[in-house]
Amino acid sequence: MHNSSTTDTFEDKPASVAANETLEDYTLRYAPHSFRRWSPKVVAITALGGIAxxxxxxxxxxxxxxxxxxxxxxxxxxxxxxxxxxxxxxxxxxxxxxxxxxxxxxxxxxxxxxxxxxxxxxxxxxxxxxxxxxxxxxxxxxxxxxxxxxxxxxxxxxxxxxxxxxxxxxxxxxxxxxxxxxxxxxxxxxxxxxxxxxxxxxxxxxxxxxxxxxxxxxxxxxxxxxxxxxxxxxxxxxxxxxxxxxxxxxxxxxxxxxxxxxxxxxxxxxxxxxxxxxxxxxxxxxxxxxxxxxxxxxxxxxxxxxxxxxxxxxxxxxxxxxxxxxxxxxxxxxxxxxxxxxxxxxxxxxxxxxxxxxxxxxxxxxxxxxxxxxxxxxxxxxxxxxxxxxxxxxxxATDISINKYLLKLSPKEPEYRRDMLYNVNPVGMVSFLVAAGLSIAAFFGLLGSFLAPYSPLIALIVGFVLTPIMGILTKGKYYIKSENDGIKEPRYDAEGTPVATVYHCVSCNENYERPDVLYSHQHQGVICSLCKTMEK
CATH class of the missing domain: 1.10.4160.10 (Hydantoin permease)
Structure with a gap:
């Protein structure tokens, strides 16, 4: 997060290459409070500029x-x-x-x-x-x-x-x-x-x-x-x-x-x-x-x-x-x-x-x-x-609006760190593969000539219907592997806003905000999500 030397070898400091985050733009992680200095208006104009x-x-x-x-x-x-x-x-x-x-x-x-x-x-x-x-x-x-x-x-x-x-x-x-x-x-x-x-x-x-x-x-x-x-x-x-x-x-x-x-x-x-x-x-x-x-x-x-x-x-x-x-x-x-x-x-x-x-x-x-x-x-x-x-x-979109908010099958606050998640969650994967598979089969005429033009509708309906069904069938147990990341302070405050407290990563010696860190037994200390990604 702070500019630091990037000359160390990768094995010594996994995240040192990514240390100059102004160039790397938080490729694999949460964008910290300290970096987000733009007003809502500037962010919106920048985002809309991309649709020119x-x-x-x-x-x-x-x-x-x-x-x-x-x-x-x-x-x-x-x-x-x-x-x-x-x-x-x-x-x-x-x-x-x-x-x-x-x-x-x-x-x-x-x-x-x-x-x-x-x-x-x-x-x-x-x-x-x-x-x-x-x-x-x-x-x-x-x-x-x-x-x-x-x-x-x-x-x-x-x-x-x-x-x-x-x-x-x-x-x-x-x-x-x-x-x-x-x-x-x-x-x-x-x-x-x-x-x-x-x-x-x-x-x-x-x-x-x-x-x-x-x-x-x-x-x-x-x-x-x-x-x-x-x-x-x-x-x-x-x-x-x-x-x-x-x-x-x-x-x-x-x-x-x-x-x-x-x-x-x-x-x-x-x-x-x-x-x-x-x-x-x-x-x-x-x-x-x-x-x-x-x-x-x-x-x-x-x-x-x-x-x-x-x-x-x-x-x-x-x-x-x-x-x-x-x-x-x-x-x-x-x-x-x-x-x-x-x-x-x-x-x-x-x-x-x-x-x-x-x-x-x-x-x-x-x-x-x-x-x-x-x-x-x-x-x-x-x-x-x-x-x-x-x-x-x-x-x-269905997982967020229905499985998280309506059925409350998975935690509202997002989780993305390795070891906190299962490698594969069947809810999204099965729903996606079935929806995409059926719609592509229709697109190529394998489901008959009548359904061929309707392939986008098939992807849409199957994805929408299957996601909550899969959530209910699996009882939501594949969303979170571990509830506790080993740090006492919560990642989000009572309003649901990411907490901006800074922690020091013992692996790459950089500072990161609370949503981006967890305790590692391997390193005997707090490490950032990128170092966690890189752990062999």
Whole structure:
């Protein structure tokens, strides 16, 4: 927690590599009170800056083109409602207890090693979306500057590295400064189009798509929703910022809740608006400039800017919008992905390589996806991925809201430290595997052609129903292995706020706050959760 020498060998001091936490950003642990100096408002703006991505425009355009306007809008709204509802308990938990989605998952039904699987699923989300945004930026560089796609992919990957290394401090500054510019560039041309050609809106409303689905076709709505629901995992990235929220007090309660809801589940409101705008711009391109790829955001905005500005300026602004958006989201993708990989790797190997190693790993995978032209099969990749994402998020949200709060089968305060948890908790693991397994079987048509479009709904319902059933069947006994961590002072005060008392770790000689420490018989003293993770 304090800056200290990081030259010691790893075996002598397991956490010495992680000592410079300003660089490491509490990869595997609770974010301490002493580090959380931002106001709720700054945390919320930083978290919302991460959703500047343009993939929403692509997703909206592709489902609008395929299933028609009415079906697309219902798909988008259905997905947004599900994402919002499941996001509330997760965002609250992250902000209240200052932990990321992996630490929440461990104590919410998955167990200490069980959540390694979900860490890898989350890491996959970050490199899929990094590749998607990088592809969009490369399309912008090709259109605006004539840079070939392969080089554009490389540029979009390399430029985020310096920003990601410096974690929350650099990211909060970047997001706060760029958000107003981004909003003006995004909303301006669309508002102008609607003002100039009001008939476009009614033509858009009656557009039926190019695959012949009738308006209000349930299968089409569910197929579209499956693609939108792949974004359910975005809550994990929002949480990587929300864990830095200040403690909730009587004085800041209103501002605190406003920030948690707007930056947590609230991201999806802006996301849904962007998807609908994407469908509108896609339709506009289809009617105005046939032959152009209507799902490419740079083409959408280039055409919209062209209607109000001279050609060279329109193209310049379209490219600037694409570049700002790509940097804003891809620093978040690279940052969150590095946290997820580090967490999974450290628990399996009992060795902490540092977050930066996995920044590079994540970027290399994303670059390979881009060079392999992932953008061309976007809908298929997202539709498949969403089955895993929905199953996980629904199981954790259900575990918190029903198993913890309603059925009181597991302790409300989260537990994530090794030895305090069972390695695997069947409640979350079984519910997740069954929900994901059945929905993927449906997705590939193994449950019959009728159920194929409904795979996201299967993941959702099975995860929601099975989690409390598994909790009741196991009587909640696999949530907590040990009630006592060997330290007299409780981890949370009477209000449920993490206690900020500082303890000294005898293994790495750093100071840590109360939620992050426990007594170790092996070391004959108090040690931090990271040293505990590293114990052979």
């Amino acid at each position: 991505y343009l993939a929403d425009f692509s997703i909206g355009a592709s489902i609008g083109m395929t299933y028609g306007t009415t079906n697309a809008i219902f798909s988008i709204l259905f997905a947004a409602i599900i994402i919002f509802i499941t996001g509330v308990p997760l965002a609250y938990y992250a902000a209240r207890y200052n932990i990321d989605l992996d630490l929440i998952t461990r104590g919410a039904g998955f167990g200490y090693f069980g959540s390694v699987l979900t860490s890898i699923i989350f890491a996959s989300f970050t490199f899929i979306f990094f590749a998607l945004e990088g592809s969009i930026m490369a399309q912008g560089l090709l259109l605006g500057l004539g840079i070939p796609l392969w080089a554009g992919y490389l540029i979009s990957t390399i430029m985020v590295i310096p920003l990601v290394i410096y974690g929350m401090k650099a990211l909060s500054t970047l997001q706060v400064w760029t958000t107003p510019i981004w909003l003006i560039l995004m909303i301006g041309p669309v508002a102008y189009l609607i003002h100039k050609e009001p008939d476009l809106v009614s033509q858009f409303a009656s557009f039926t798509g190019n695959t012949g689905y009738a308006p209000m076709d349930m299968a089409a709505i569910m197929l579209g929703a499956g693609i939108c629901l792949s974004l359910i995992m975005q809550i994990g990235e929002q949480i990587d910022y929300l864990r830095f929220m200040p403690a909730k007090t009587k004085e800041n309660s209103k501002a605190w809740w406003a920030a948690v809801i707007s930056a947590g589940p609230g991201w999806v409101i802006l996301g849904a608006i962007k998807q609908i705008i994407g469908a509108f711009l896609g339709f506009y391109l289809l009617t105005k400039i046939p032959g152009v790829n209507a799902t490419e955001p740079v083409q959408q905005f280039n055409a919209a800017f062209h209607d109000m500005l001279p050609g060279w300026l329109a193209l310049t602004l379209a490219v600037i919008l694409v570049v700002i958006s790509q940097i804003k989201i891809n620093v978040t993708n690279a940052y969150s992905g590095s946290l997820a990989w580090t967490s999974a790797y450290t628990r399996i190997s009992k060795h902490y390589p540092g977050r930066i190693v996995f920044v590079i790993v994540n970027l290399v995978i994303a670059l390979l996806l881009m060079e392999g032209n992932m953008f061309a099969v976007l809908g298929k990749i997202l539709g498949f991925y969403s089955n895993f994402a929905i199953a996980w998020v629904v199981v954790v």
